[in-house]
Amino acid sequence: MRSPLSLLVPALALLLAGCDAAGDDQGPIVSEADRAFGAEQHPQLLAEFGGPYQAEESAYVARLGGKMADAAGLDGQCTFTLVNSDVVNAFAVPGCFIYVTRGLMSIVNSEAELASVLAHEIGHITGRHVQRQQNRSIWRGLGVLAVGILTGSDRLTRIAGEAATYFTLRYSRKSEYEADDRGLSYLIEAGYDPYAASDMLNAIGRQEEFLARTRGQDEARSIPEWGRTHPLTQNRIERARDEARKTGVAEDELPENEAAYLKELDGLLYGDDPAQGFVIGRRFAHPEMRIAFEAPPGFTLTNSPQAILIEGPDGLRGEFAGGPIPPGGLPAYADRVLSQLLKETAADPGEPRYSTVNGLPTLFLPVMVQTPDGPVALSLAIYDAGDGHAYHFILISGPSTPPAAATDALFRSFRILSETEARSLRPRFINIVRAGPGDTVRSLAARMASENKLARFLMLNGRAEDDPVKPGERLKIVAYSAR
Ligand SMILES: [Zn+2]
Numbered sequence: 001m002r003s004p005l006s007l008l009v010p011a012l013a014l015l016l017a018g019c020d021a022a023g024d025d026q027g028p029i030v031s032e033a034d035r036a037f038g039a040e041q042h043p044q045l046l047a048e049f050g051g052p053y054q055a056e057e058s059a060y061v062a063r064l065g066g067k068m069a070d071a072a073g074l075d076g077q078c079t080f081t082l083v084n085s086d087v088v089n090a091f092a093v094p095g096c097f098i099y100v101t102r103g104l105m106s107i108v109n110s111e112a113e114l115a116s117v118l119a120h121e122i123g124h125i126t127g128r129h130v131q132r133q134q135n136r137s138i139w140r141g142l143g144v145l146a147v148g149i150l151t152g153s154d155r156l157t158r159i160a161g162e163a164a165t166y167f168t169l170r171y172s173r174k175s176e177y178e179a180d181d182r183g184l185s186y187l188i189e190a191g192y193d194p195y196a197a198s199d200m201l202n203a204i205g206r207q208e209e210f211l212a213r214t215r216g217q218d219e220a221r222s223i224p225e226w227g228r229t230h231p232l233t234q235n236r237i238e239r240a241r242d243e244a245r246k247t248g249v250a251e252d253e254l255p256e257n258e259a260a261y262l263k264e265l266d267g268l269l270y271g272d273d274p275a276q277g278f279v280i281g282r283r284f285a286h287p288e289m290r291i292a293f294e295a296p297p298g299f300t301l302t303n304s305p306q307a308i309l310i311e312g313p314d315g316l317r318g319e320f321a322g323g324p325i326p327p328g329g330l331p332a333y334a335d336r337v338l339s340q341l342l343k344e345t346a347a348d349p350g351e352p353r354y355s356t357v358n359g360l361p362t363l364f365l366p367v368m369v370q371t372p373d374g375p376v377a378l379s380l381a382i383y384d385a386g387d388g389h390a391y392h393f394i395l396i397s398g399p400s401t402p403p404a405a406a407t408d409a410l411f412r413s414f415r416i417l418s419e420t421e422a423r424s425l426r427p428r429f430i431n432i433v434r435a436g437p438g439d440t441v442r443s444l445a446a447r448m449a450s451e452n453k454l455a456r457f458l459m460l461n462g463r464a465e466d467d468p469v470k471p472g473e474r475l476k477i478v479a480y481s482a483r
Pocket of ligand 1: 120124171175176179229230
């Protein structure tokens with residue numbers, strides 16, 4: 001299948017070289033310095049983004065990524081990681097570290113489509129769109145990050161969102177088109193249907209539409225979806241089809257490997273991971289820890305393996321986490337949280353206040369920290385959850401007055417989950433099912449273990465409501481067991 005196309009690929013490469021203004025005098029695409037930088041960011045990004053997804057699908061992503069890196073002439077120079085997050089995203093970090101979420105995998109319908117996303121991200125690397133950069137976080141200005149870096153406090157740099165720059169980086173339209181074009185040439189070089197790239201953009205578009213219809217406005221997450229960082233327009237989708245047509249490869253002349261992909265996808269975790277707890281809009285619930293809280297409007301929550309990251313209005317940032325209570329009780333717990341966060345930096349604790357929140361003994365503690373750029377206010381709330389275990393919020397705000405009412409509502413929302421509530425939060429998985437003779441889109445959608453059954457079924461499978469279902473056809477549903 002590859003031989004008739006090998007003529008085409010150099011032509012495309014030539015075309016691309018023409019629009020690469022940067023030229024070839026900048027040394028290797030993936031420099032040693034970039035690789036060292038990427039390796040340093042890698043654990044921090046994973047910690048903030050949901051951790052690696054540890055299952056067979058990870059090896060599949062790494063294998064497919066390796067194949068696409070070969071096609072781009074970066075043999076063995078890239079690292080591909082499947083991230084345990086249900087947010088639909090993929091991103092590239094200098095050093096050719098490329099990440100794709102299981103959320104993105106769930107909306108993809110063929111190996112060629114997934115390959116096109118990986119090829120697009122590689123295109124941002126070879127197009128030199130991804131640069132090592134200083135974080136533009138407001139915390140650098142406030143000096144909080146400076147304290148984090150000076151003291152080597154991983155937690156503080158994580159709260160300040162240092163690594164987040166890469167998955168919130170928004171590309172220009174010019175960079176998007178260039179990454180699309182480069183990706184297309186890698187897709188063909190690897191032997192995949194070039195039309196898969198526009199199919200993939202369509203899948204992203206469907207998912208964005210689905211989210212817009214089903215999610216409230218203040219439920220936006222601080223981790224953006226792929227469509228927001230890689231601006232998606234109708235024009236871009238049409239352009240991807242035009243470019244595929246220009247390659248002269250007929251549609252379906254090259255394989256998409258749909259069946260192989262769906263086989264890999266079968267049993268993939270869908271939605272939140274119960275081991276990390278559930279973020280449902282502004283609510284957080286952890287069925288194993290049996291705890292829950294709710295942030296006021298204007299806040300966003302991001303789940304990560306170690307903590308929930310909290311972003312509020314006026315640059316308010318913080319985390320929610322827990323741990324065993326040391327012998328000194330809640331005051332000793334507070335000391336430990338502060339010393340982990342601030343290391344040697346001097347802090348000035350205010351008057352502690354003891355209270356009860358939803359039946360739990362609670363310690364509130366305000367703290368002022370002097371940074372090179374002036375004072376920063378911390379607010380702690382620590383709850384004794386029984387069994388020697390405590391949970392805490394720590395919020396960091398700038399010199400402007402912290403939003404006291406909102407902070408108070410957050411602090412007062414922490415509670416223990418009832419057994420019934422905990423039982424209702426179960427993991428869900430993608431199941432690949434074969435349509436039976438009498439099946440319709442509606443009968444299959446009715447089997448979905450989710451809200452918005454029909455809309456979600458159509459979105460996941462790239463179907464319209466009146467599309468006929470062929471008996472024996474493989475389709476995705478969401479179910480409570482992995483099978
Ligand atoms: Zn892009």
